Amino acid sequence: METKFLSETNLKFLLHDVHEISALTEYDAYRHQNRKMFDMVMGAALDLAKTKLYPILEEMDENIPELLDGSVRVHSAVRNLMKEYGEGGWIGASFPEQYGGEQLPLAVAMATRYIFAAANYSASTFPELTAGAAHLIISFGSEDMVAAYVPNMLSGKWQGTMALTEPEAGSSLADITASASPAGDGSYRIKGQKIFISGGDHDGVDNVVHLMLAKIDGAPAGVKGISLFVVPKKRIDPAGALVGNDIVVSQVFHKLGYRGNPITQLSIGENGDCHGFLLGEPHKGLAYMFQMMNEARLGVGMGAAAIASAAYYAALEYTRGRTQGRKIGQKNLADPQVPIIEHADVKRMLLFQRSVVEGSLSLLLQCSMYADLAHLQDGEDKTKHALLLDLLTPVAKSYPSEMGILTTSQAIQCLGGYGYCKDFPVEQYYRDVRIHPIHEGTTGIQGMDLLGRKVTMHGGESFNLFNKEVGSTIAHARRSPELAASADQLEASLIELQNVTRHKIEQAATSGPEVFLADATLYLEYFGIIVIAWQWLKQAIVAQSQLEKASRIRRSFLTGKMFTFRYFFAYELPKTKGLRSRLLDTDPLTVRMESSFFND
Structure with a gap:
């Protein structure tokens, strides 16, 4: 049986039926594309994932990167993979054709990244980091800088990174100490330390290009004095050759999961060069x-x-084949044992996993569509979609990250003792997923961003636009008798969210910022559940409309969708009530708790 790590049927359902990706082909940038082309891209991504990425999933976890003679050695497949990512156009999938990109909608490019990450997360991050760095150079660099770096990055010859964090300045970027001094030739001499740099050095590419934050001598204090530099491991000399650039890897961190991509500490400019x-x-x-x-x-x-x-798919496969026990009430021991998927509690765990996975994926594709529309449109429409994307980004980052830990834990639970052993991949998935609430801003930072900035910016315009989007979905759902009660349930939750938000803003005025933001992470969790409920209602509208005319196989998929939708509204959405109670409470418990009270 072929190993399954995602549902192609679900991915196409979300792209085409729920989010109507083909509508983007009405714009000039994508007019030469169509649904058939998008599906061909998905097919090619799946083929690469199945044949090249998934087969080395365990190998990359077991054969971890090593620092040898000043260079980081990674799995031998990385170099070929980077070449294949480059030649296949995967690194520059959403880049304009003028830069050598494929000019695909971001939503399609993100769907391919989902495929790669499901097959082998570590292997998927090398091209993604490179694409992000190359996009920054295109956005803000000179023509000469773009020409010098971007082609080699999109081809997979050079790695890109994001070098922000320092030993004494993690999330507090205002406190970075990396310095930049004019060298007199148009460049700057960089000196400092950077830590936790994903892909910060490895032998799978010919060069590593760091996008690095540093402060120019005499710069203003705090974040207003931070500049951004392109700092390659090997710089290009006047003759066009690559020469060392005084960057030394001082250590490779040993990690719980996500082991295939090295996380490094860099010493920069120790010799002043x-x-x-x-x-x-x-x-x-x-x-x-x-x-x-x-x-x-x-x-x-x-x-x-x-x-x-x-x-989830590893757990689903296991529970279908593992027999144990009999149905409740079945007393005859002569009867055969049943697959454990027949037990209600196992179905509950699987429904939980599926509801989080498919709800999260829908939200991420929704955000990708907003990004595409903000890029393509002008005027009020452009502003609208940019604001919605800005508001929902903290949720799209944190909900899958936090809930992914819980769902992979439930996958282990489905396998019982086997799930805790290396005989099955779920224990690796549990380790791999744990980094995500930390990566690119912790959940606490996302909560403060959402509550402290996003819901109040521009006079609350982003939050108002979000309420209108959800309200439109609710109104659409009410046209279906099967969905009317769920539409009412979500509307009630949305009104409660508005009341909680209003209360928190009033609290900021009366109690100050520390009390206001003390439970920002809980607010983010609360907000996230409602956002995913909205995405499930959108899916249910489409699934319900297709059920009557569906084929037998399609009907099974759509019926499963409807059960998972019902699960989320019956089991997950009610959790907002407890969060709402806490968020409306005026007792600043965590603010008043003093550090000395933690003593024995």
């Missing part, structure tokens, strides 16, 4: 970097949903 090249204008580096960070946050959410998908 590391040259970086200013990207864009001085002191605007953080604003530039947020482009890559926001793209990466969607990528982190997609990676988490993909790993959760792989774990």
Whole structure:
């Protein structure tokens, strides 16, 4: 039996039927494309995932990167994979043709990333990091800089990274100390330390290009003094040759999961000869970097949903084949044991996994569509979709990341003791998915971003637009008698969300920012459940409309959709009531708790 790590049927259902990706082909940028072409892209991605990525899933986990003679050695397949990613156009899938890209809609490109990550998350991150760095260079670099770096990056010859974090400045980027001093030749001499750099060095490429934050000598304090530099491991000398650039890998971190891609600490400019090249204008580096960070946050959410998908399908396959016990009330021991998928509690665990995976994937494709429309449109429509994307990015990053941990845990539970052993892949999925609530801004940071900035920015316009989007889905669902009660349930939850949000904003005015943001992570969790419920109602509208005329096989898929939708509204959406109660409580418990009270 072929190993399954995702549902192609579901992916196409979401792309074509729910989010209507083909509508983008009405715009000039995508007018030469069509549904058949998109499906061919999906097919090619699945073929690469099945034949090249999934077969080395366990190998990349077991044969971890090593620091040898100053260079990081990774799995031998990485070099060939990077070449294949480049030649196949996967790194530049959504890039304009003028830069050597495939000019696919971001939603299609994100769907291919989902496929790759479900097959082998570690292997999928090398091209994704490179694409993010190359996009930054295209967005803010000069023509000469684009010509010098982007072709080699999109071809897979050079790796791209995002180098932000420092030993004493993790999430607090205002406190970075990496310095940049003018070298007199148009470059800057960079000096400092960077840690937790994914893909920060490896022998699977010929060069590594770091997009690095640093402060130019004399720059303003805090985030207003941060600039962004292109800092290659090997710089291009006047003769066009690659020469060392005074960047040393001081260590490779040993990780719980996600082991196939090295996470490094870099010592930069120890000998005073590391040259970086200013990207864009001085002191605007953080604003530039947020482009890559926001793209990466969607990528982190997609990676988490993909790993959760792989774990779900591993659990589904196991529960269909593993026999144990008999149905409740079946007393005759002479009767054969039944597959454990026949037990109600196992079905509950599988429904939980499926509801999170498919709800998360729908949200991520929704956000990708908003990004595409914000890029394609002008005026009010452009602003609308940009604001919706901005509002939902913290949710799209954090909900799959946090819930992916719970769903992979349930996958292990479905397998029982075997799930805890390396005989099956779910224990690796559990380790691999754990990084996602940390990557690209912790869940706590996402919560403060959502509550402290996104719902209030522009006079609450983003939040109002979101309410209108959900309201439109609710109104559509009410046309179907089968969905009317669920539409009412979501509307009631949406009204409660509005009330909670209003209460929190009033609390900010009366109690100050610390109390206001103390439970921002809970607000994010609360908001996220309602967002996913919205995505499930959108799916249910389409599934219900297709059921009557569906073939037998299609009917089975659609009926499963409807049961999973009903599960989410019956089991997950009610969880907002407890969160709502806490968020309306005025006791600032965690603020008043003093650090000394944790003593024994």
